[in-house]
Amino acid sequence: METIRNYLDTMFSGLPNTVEVAKAKEELWQMMEDKYTELKNEGKTENEAVGTVIAEFGNLEELAEDLGISSFIKEDDESELSGRKIELSDAKNFLADKKLQAYMTGLGVLLCIISLDGAIITDCLLDNAILGMLFMFSAIGIAVAIFVFSGITSSKWNYLTKETCHMDFATTEYVRTRQEAFRTQYALMLSIGVLLCIISILPPILFSEMSIFFADDLGPAIMFFIIAVGVFMIVSASNIQKSFKTLIITGKKANAYNSYSTPAQKRRYNNPKINAVMSVYWYTVTCIYLCISFLTFDWHITWIIWVLAAIIEALIKHMDMQL
Amino acid sequence: MTNISSDVIRGYNDTIILYLLLNKPSYGYEISKQIKTLSEEKYIIKETTLYSAFTRMEKNGYIESFYDHDITGGKRRTYYRITDAGRQYYQAKCDEWALTKDVIEKFIQKTEQNGGINYGNN
Numbered sequence: 001m002e003t004i005r006n007y008l009d010t011m012f013s014g015l016p017n018t019v020e021v022a023k024a025k026e027e028l029w030q031m032m033e034d035k036y037t038e039l040k041n042e043g044k045t046e047n048e049a050v051g052t053v054i055a056e057f058g059n060l061e062e063l064a065e066d067l068g069i070s071s072f073i074k075e076d077d078e079s080e081l082s083g084r085k086i087e088l089s090d091a092k093n094f095l096a097d098k099k100l101q102a103y104m105t106g107l108g109v110l111l112c113i114i115s116l117d118g119a120i121i122t123d124c125l126l127d128n129a130i131l132g133m134l135f136m137f138s139a140i141g142i143a144v145a146i147f148v149f150s151g152i153t154s155s156k157w158n159y160l161t162k163e164t165c166h167m168d169f170a171t172t173e174y175v176r177t178r179q180e181a182f183r184t185q186y187a188l189m190l191s192i193g194v195l196l197c198i199i200s201i202l203p204p205i206l207f208s209e210m211s212i213f214f215a216d217d218l219g220p221a222i223m224f225f226i227i228a229v230g231v232f233m234i235v236s237a238s239n240i241q242k243s244f245k246t247l248i249i250t251g252k253k254a255n256a257y258n259s260y261s262t263p264a265q266k267r268r269y270n271n272p273k274i275n276a277v278m279s280v281y282w283y284t285v286t287c288i289y290l291c292i293s294f295l296t297f298d299w300h301i302t303w304i305i306w307v308l309a310a311i312i313e314a315l316i317k318h319m320d321m322q323l
Numbered sequence: 324m325t326n327i328s329s330d331v332i333r334g335y336n337d338t339i340i341l342y343l344l345l346n347k348p349s350y351g352y353e354i355s356k357q358i359k360t361l362s363e364e365k366y367i368i369k370e371t372t373l374y375s376a377f378t379r380m381e382k383n384g385y386i387e388s389f390y391d392h393d394i395t396g397g398k399r400r401t402y403y404r405i406t407d408a409g410r411q412y413y414q415a416k417c418d419e420w421a422l423t424k425d426v427i428e429k430f431i432q433k434t435e436q437n438g439g440i441n442y443g444n445n
Contacts, residue, residue: 024374027351027401031370034352058369066378 003050004032007169011060020067032057047177054170084159086167091175091247094157102239104150106232108143113228115139117221124217160246167250179244189237196230220299269320278316285309327366336368336376337385338420341405341413344386348404351377377403385409 012025032053039049086094118135122128159165203226204219269275285305293302343349343357351373358368380386386403393400405413 020378024378027374027377028370030400031351031355031373035355035370038352038356056367056369058371060371062369062371062375063378066375066382 001033001036001050003173004036004053005029007054007057007173008032010169011057015060015067018068024063024067028057047174050173051170054173084163084165086160086165086171086247086250088171088174091167091171094160094247095175095178095243097154097157098243099240101150101154102236102243104146105239106236108146108150109235110228110232111139111143111146113224113231115143116224120217120221120224160250165250167247172248172250175244175247179241179248182240182244186237186241189233193230193233193237196226196233200224200226200230269317271320274316274320278313281313282309329372332366335416335420336372337380338413338416339368340373340376340380341385341409341416344403344405344409345413348389348391348402350400350402354403380409383408383412385412 008025008029012021015021035056036049036053039052040046044052115136118139119129119132122132122135200223203222207219207222269278289302289305292305293299296302339358340354343354349357351370355368355370355373358366377386377388381388381403384406386405386409388401388403390399391402392398
């Protein structure tokens with residue numbers, strides 16, 4: 001019911017506030033409400049009822065002449081022709097693909113982190129460095145294969161951000177419902193992920209206190225494993241969440257003006273040079289962090305790099321604003 | 324399945340609505356529901372189409388609107404009632420349709436019940 005009201009409000013949002021328009025809106029609302037109530041009484045689900053009502057609503061164009069709003073509708077109509085329409089089935093496929101891709105990316109990252117475990121465990125248990133290396137590189141290899149595969153499968157959706165797209169209200173509402181349903185899971189995955197990353201430092205500390213056989217190596221091994229699971233959750237959850245946002249932005253703009261052209265990728269920095277450099281900033285930081293950490297093996301202190309990097313980024317942002 | 328073309332039916336939405344108002348006043352959703360039932364779900368009128376027809380016919384004096392409460396519940400609705408001018412207009416549209424149907428029929432190729440096309444030479 002709420003959805004139908006929103007739908008009607010959005011349809012009428014750009015129109016002048018005349019008596020005729022207000023009356024039309026009221027009458028249409030009455031009919032929609034009646035239809036919705038009846039569909040619900042027939043035992044239809046909320047989604048089915050809302051879907052039918054919106055599908056059978058029609059087009060405000062038909063009322064343009066009667067309401068004297070032709071000029072408003074025409075403008076919209078022209079722009080509506082441009083761009084690609086995202087159907088409900090497209091949205092469903094997109095979400096399904098992106099969900100799979102999110103888990104695959106998460107899995108890839110998980111493998112990358114776990115690859116270190118292979119090296120550690122085989123090294124201390126079997127005293128066989130080669131087997132460890134083998135495990136490490138095959139895990140990384142599989143991860144890269146997963147990244148490439150998911151990148152290729154998702155490239156068919158590139159048009160969503162690159163082309164002008166629009167999406168009708170019913171589809172937007174569908175995506176919104178899906179996002180709403182995902183909210184709890186998202187929060188849960190994110191907080192468990194962060195929690196795991198934080199408590200991951202416990203095993204090395206605990207094990208170093210105990211003086212049992214290979215405890216010094218087991219600590220980091222468990223730490224990496226916990227981090228891997230945590231990162232898997234964070235990466236998957238945020239990627240899924242991102243897929244909803246991508247669609248909803250398209251839909252929101254489309255309904256505000258009846259059509260929507262995706263703006264050129266918003267630049268985060270005003271200065272083009274800074275923007276170019278900053279686009280690879282975090283990759284560079286990650287690289288520096290891993291290089292220094294592996295070379296020195298001072299993992300207990302190298303995390304400072306992240307804090308420094310964040311401060312430096314804030315400074316650059318500030319500089320950019322002043323330029 | 325063939326779908327009804329909105330271009331074709333547009334000229335007869337008024338006729339359909341007036342027919343449903345002949346015996347008693349009615350309101351938006353009831354009319355749209357009756358159209359769906361009587362047409363055996365072959366024609367589902369859009370809300371905007373229906374409302375557009377109401378305003379147009381009211382302007383032309385074929386129908387009048389008034390507020391009333393629902394018989395069952397206490398809901399206040401806009402009801403529509405047919406006027407005398409509306410009845411005349413309806414009759415005129417019926418005659419027009421009879422003629423249209425006669426003419427168009429002459430140009431429709433008949434298909435036999437068994438599925439074969441009758442070329443008229445058997």
